[in-house]
Amino acid sequence: MNRTRNSLKFYLLGLALIALLTTLGHALIERVIGQNEVYGSVVNMAGRQRMLSQRIALTAQTPVIESSTETQNKLTALIDEMDKAHMALAYGRHHELLSRTVPDDARLNALYFGSGELNHIMETFLAAARSIVAGSGTEGDIETLLRLSDGPLLEQLDEAVSIFQAMAEESSRRAELASTLLWLATLLMLGLEWFLIFRPQHRFVMNSIQTMAHQKEALAGEQARYELAAEAARFGVWEQPDIMSNRLVMTPTFLNALGYDAEHLPTDRSSFLKLVHPRDFDITRAELFGPPKRNRERTSVDHRLKCGDGSYRWFSTIAEHRASDDGNSYRLVAFTVDIHDRKIAEQIRADFAALVREDEYTDSSRQAG
Numbered sequence: 001m002n003r004t005r006n007s008l009k010f011y012l013l014g015l016a017l018i019a020l021l022t023t024l025g026h027a028l029i030e031r032v033i034g035q036n037e038v039y040g041s042v043v044n045m046a047g048r049q050r051m052l053s054q055r056i057a058l059t060a061q062t063p064v065i066e067s068s069t070e071t072q073n074k075l076t077a078l079i080d081e082m083d084k085a086h087m088a089l090a091y092g093r094h095h096e097l098l099s100r101t102v103p104d105d106a107r108l109n110a111l112y113f114g115s116g117e118l119n120h121i122m123e124t125f126l127a128a129a130r131s132i133v134a135g136s137g138t139e140g141d142i143e144t145l146l147r148l149s150d151g152p153l154l155e156q157l158d159e160a161v162s163i164f165q166a167m168a169e170e171s172s173r174r175a176e177l178a179s180t181l182l183w184l185a186t187l188l189m190l191g192l193e194w195f196l197i198f199r200p201q202h203r204f205v206m207n208s209i210q211t212m213a214h215q216k217e218a219l220a221g222e223q224a225r226y227e228l229a230a231e232a233a234r235f236g237v238w239e240q241p242d243i244m245s246n247r248l249v250m251t252p253t254f255l256n257a258l259g260y261d262a263e264h265l266p267t268d269r270s271s272f273l274k275l276v277h278p279r280d281f282d283i284t285r286a287e288l289f290g291p292p293k294r295n296r297e298r299t300s301v302d303h304r305l306k307c308g309d310g311s312y313r314w315f316s317t318i319a320e321h322r323a324s325d326d327g328n329s330y331r332l333v334a335f336t337v338d339i340h341d342r343k344i345a346e347q348i349r350a351d352f353a354a355l356v357r358e359d360e361y362t363d364s365s366r367q368a369g
Contacts, residue, residue, distance in 0.1 A: 112160075235335065257337075313338060
């Protein structure tokens with residue numbers, strides 16, 4: 001029992017670990033999918049900034065920009081869009097196109113705030129563009145836009161796209177490595193479960209099956225010896241499952257003891273009492289089928305039962321009343337053994353003793369006369 005409980009504990013522990021590994025694998029896949037979505041959006045956003053820088057520089061050169069409200073609004077929208085994307089990429093601000101913030105990376109920090117000075121270049125470019133929109137721009141602001149959009153800004157934005165692409169590839173490789181490790185860990189866990197749980201349990205089950213088979217063979221041998229002894233000694237076991245019911249359950253040994261075939265075996269109280277000799281009927285019914293006085297109460301009766309050949313033989317029946325678990329009902333368990341030879345021997349001894357006493361009385365009477 002303890003071994004079975006320990007095996008069950010190890011089995012549940014193994015299942016829990018496998019469930020944990022499976023959950024980690026699922027979380028990893030979700031994380032990879034989410035990161036790929038973010039990196040895809042980031043790469044597109046960084047690439048769009050290149051396009052926005054070109055459109056802003058081109059629109060800012062329009063001669064009618066100061067007199068055209070539509071052109072000013074268009075340029076303002078482009079500047080706001082580029083500024084908002086820059087805040088998301090450089091400072092991790094919220095952006096509606098990104099489901100998550102941009103992951104932090106040393107290369108990005110160096111590009112935006114270090115030697116790359118992309119943040120300074122971007123702020124300079126946006127400031128010059130806003131001055132032009134506000135009408136306070138100069139030729140120098142236009143030259144700044146053209147110079148930055150054709151040179152440093154474009155180059156640095158290309159570098160940013162390359163860094164974001166490299167980050168996405170590195171994330172995919174890390175996820176692939178982690179997935180491989182989880183797969184190997186799952187295989188290892190299954191192997192450990194086989195060697196530590198299933199294999200010992202399989203051996204235990206096979207040994208139990210073999211033990212049960214040996215016990216079954218031994219029980220069959222005991223049953224054969226029991227039936228042989230019962231046939232030789234002429235005894236049988238029977239019971240009344242519920243004394244409030246007439247049903248009786250007879251064993252084959254009882255059938256052999258009386259010499260009946262299965263068709264004539266008593267199945268209820270009435271058919272059993274029909275086998276009882278008329279002179280033993282009342283005492284048999286009273287002792288065996290009367291109301292019980294207490295649990296485990298035993299009673300016995302010597303009576304003659306009608307055998308298969310029509311003759312009556314003496315049997316002794318010992319019965320015990322056993323209460324159910326709730327105490328609301330009783331069942332009768334009985335053991336009937338053939339005592340015919342003993343009864344005949346007792347009758348012969350009694351008759352012989354009576355004959356001796358009669359002879360002694362006759363001799364005494366003659367001597368007295």
